[in-house]
Amino acid sequence: MAKDPVETNPENYRVVFENDRVRVLEYTDGPGHTTTEHHHPDTVMLTTSAFRRRLSSNGKTLEVELPAGVARWVPAQDHSGENIGETDTHAFFVELKEAAPGSSRERGDHLGPTGS
Template identity: 85%
Template sequence: MAKDPVETNPENYRVVFENDRVRVLEYTDSPGHTTTEHHHPDSVMITASSFRRRLSSNGKNIDVDLPAGVARWMPDQDHSGENIGDTDTHTFFVELKEAAPDSSRERIDHLGPTES
């Protein structure tokens, strides 16, 4: 499993809130920046700016183009990312600390955020 993004990419991720149920991370970067592989548990991602990114994991790539002011579900995943746009990225992740209600389910094989 990849490491905590605050440890792998401390210049980009910072903890802005944490309690026993959630951890909220703020993420910022500039065009052309890449991150090392890291792990996100089930999370809600809230975009503070519009951005274009390429997410990569296990030989898969997906390009994500999101406007400012949207919230997206992001299932548990490991990935690295690259800002492929021409704007800075600014987003927040609300990471869930509790296991999914059906903890026997297999890990979702999805890369990037989803609308549901």
């Protein structure tokens, strides 16, 4: 499993809140910046800026473009990312510490956010 993004990319991720049920991370970067591979558990992502990114994992890539002010579900996954747009990325990740009933905390086959 890839590592905690706060450890692998401390210049981009910082913990802004944590308790026994959730951890909230703030993420920022600029155009052209890339992250090293890291792990996210099941997460809700909240965008505060519009951005374009390329996510990569296990030989798969996905380009994501999101407007500011949206919330997206991000299933548990390992990935690295690259800001391929012309704007800074600014988002918050609300990481769930409890697994969904009947599921495991292992990395799934998902890459990127989903609409549900």
